[in-house]
Amino acid sequence: MPGYAAYLLSRLGQFVLVVFIGMNISFIVTHSTPIDPVEQTIAAATQYGSTNPEAIALMRQSLRELYGLEGGLGAQYVAFWRRIAVGDFGPSLSAFPTPVAVLVGRAIPWTVGLLVVSTVLTWILGNALGGLAGYYRKNRVLRFAGILAMAFHPIPYYIVAFILLITFGYLWPVLPISGGYMMNMERGFNLGFIMSLLEHSILPILSLVLVGLGGWFMGMRSLVSNVVTEDYVTYAELGGVSRRRILVSYVMRNALVPQVTGLAMSLGAIFNGAIITEQVFGYPGIGTLLVSAVHAGDYSLVLGITSVSIVAVSAAVLMIDLLYPLLDPRVRAR
């Protein structure tokens, strides 16, 4: 157990270091952008309406004070870490004065809901089919499923998404093509709302599953193909153990270990959002929020979203690192 404690401490140290470096990179990148939030605000406020050049100068000065951009980069860096220390990303500059945390908190449930379901579904389907295809290599149905999965895999995501949109939104218009739920529907734990949520998530989830399935499928099939040649599998077969038990307990279980790591990484990356999915399907979430923040030069909001993402991905990796010794005796032995 002392060995595990040392392992735990070293991994925790790595986690803190990765988060610190990641956030610093985010700060540098967002503050290096040529887009100035004050100029964006002025442009948005004046692009159609009447403008008075003297008033613009005064407006520019007022906004700099209001947004807290008066100090230099050093002062802003110190303020950034001071706010992070108390879990506050400050106000959004493109939706001033609403706090970044409020905007992120409003968007994250949608992204997490969509991506957890699609990621887990893709993982289960891909690994199940890949495992079966690797074990029952001569089965025609599984070979056909493999061809289909691989055929979808290299197609650019947005093309699959648009094919689905046109098919189920126009040619056979049975599914909604935009939004997270039906307009004017009362939000809450009621059947109508839940059905509407499900209905609106079918196309985004289907698109993600179709494109993501091939990767897991091919990975699992390769892993299983290697495992089936191991001595212990041959021994089990010679010993008369049923094929189903060999597949589940001997082959899949061993082959799944690296796939579990992949799942954890994918779940951590959920907080990056699914920018193209959200844009194409008009689905509310963190990806849409990030794009609009970048366009507006709203570095408070960009920093808020990237910080959440950095912490989430790092935490997922940390968790899998900590759980690995408990799952895999070979790692524990080291």
Added chain:
Amino acid sequence: MRIWRAIVTFVVAVSAIASAHAQGSISKLPRRETLIVENPEGTIKNAGWFNIWAINAGGQSTGLHQLAMDTFWYIDPQRGLDGVWDNSLASEKPIYNADFTEMTVKLRQGIFWSDGKEFTADDVVYTIQTHMKTPGLRWSAAVQVNVADISAPDPYTVVFKLKKSNSRFHALFTVRWNAMWMMPKHVFEKAGDLLKFAFDPPVTLGPYVLHSYDPNGKWFIWQKRQDWQRTTVARFGEPGPRYVAYIDPGPPDKRVIAQLNHELDIIHDTSPEGMFTLAKQSKTSHSWFKGFPYAHPDPTLPAVILNNQLDMFKNRDVRWALALLIDIKAVSMASYRGAATISAIGVPPTGSHPEYYHAPLESWLKDFELDTGKRKFKPYDPTLGRQIADMLRPSMTEQIPSDPEEINRAFGRGWWKPNPQAAQELLERAGFTKRGERWFMPDGKPFTIRITVEGELRPVMTRAGSMIAQQWRQFGIDATTIVAQGSLVDRRNAGDYEAIISWSVETWGGHPDLSFFLDSWHSQFVAAPGKAQPPRNWQRWSSPELDRIIEQIRQTGFDDPKGLELGREYVKLVVREMPTIPLMSYNVFTVMDDTYWTGYPSAESAPYTDPVPNWANTKYMMVRLKPRQ
């Protein structure tokens, strides 16, 4: 078997959900009483924010400024319901004193806020005084620069004392897309910190109140006020739609699909290709023009804006040479697939401007001569609009008008005829030289021009920029495009560009006064190189002659016919000097679906307002819309 059972269950579940979807895209509201409109702002980050006076804190064209706000006057970009000018909250036009240092506004009586309180001069005084003492509100700076004092001699009169003479002060309260809106004193005086007050739900002066909205900012639904008769628009009748939903329908392709499914009554803007698809496939969809080019020409003038502070563009001959190297037909085809309304002069060919400027100046343009030093010639080709129409006729057949006046309105009149020989002579006179196939500047460096374009954020203008770069390159100028994406605004403001496809001319549309953009072109506002330029003289051009015109306009009343004469002087000056190369109006492919509603504005039969639904002026559209029987 279990797999098949699972598949059958899945199919049944999908079918059940699909049948539920067939019931419509909006819950619990009668579709036949609901107008569904695209909000081009997209998804609103901060949906529950309706305090429009706090700058950029929430959405504006969510229906908020079209249906809920009001102010003194509106100028229509087209003909207007009862003329271009409408006294909205004011009962008459602004009354100035002789030296334009005082403006009196008489208020309309019997107008009520949606919570039952009457709108009076107290609200106006509160609005102005709040902006005078609160920095950081949307119109704080404009009020602080202009207003010395405001008073209300009676409940229906307000008097503004100005810090200095300003004959266009009323423009602050005159809607052209938007204007300074009136605040409900009885709500805001109890709100505390105004910069942190969300104003949810908003108390409205317009004919609608907020019904519901998506906290994630995808849609906003407004409901007609029961007391709509107590709002200013009631003078023109009852608004047709009981509910109006402003939604984010997603990218252009999805807007087209949504309208084909009759789930989006008004598309704000789509691509030219999307417009052509709808024109072909949907019998109920139509736009501003009955046929080609369909789109509504906004009172905005996209142009090749040259940075006049750079040495290479300081010489008028160079600017003119570049104009003579542009083939406007090719630019029209590349940008709008031919659906452009061209303009050779520095005024958009839209609203009332063709009759105030383009038509009266046509003979002057035909006679206008350029002297290259080697010869004189007339660069204007009055047939170019017609040539574009003729070019499109074989493929678009009856969609292309044949009546010359209709062609003028739809495609524009003439433009500069490409003339590489004259361009060469002008460049040579400016000290430029051609060696081999390449041009060099007087200092011996290659003549390179980087044209900044916005990229996929504005594909039509990007395609125009690419075509112009190609035409200049064919002549031997090293021209390329730079895609600025979201940084275009910053680069344009800072003068960090050589040439840019953008616009520095925006007008009222319906009214011939040009001060809306022209006042900011005075040399007193031109920033030093590297410093931020206030809108809208992005070309950073100054001219004593232009200053004289602007100063005379400042001394002239808004409706004084002398203003029109001065406007025409400006047009002639910028033709001679070519500080920017005007291209065309900003055509917006607003597409309207007749399935549920009729009475939309159109160029031919109902030019009563601009149909582009993010304009606050579209409040007038609501009283003309009627449910389709």
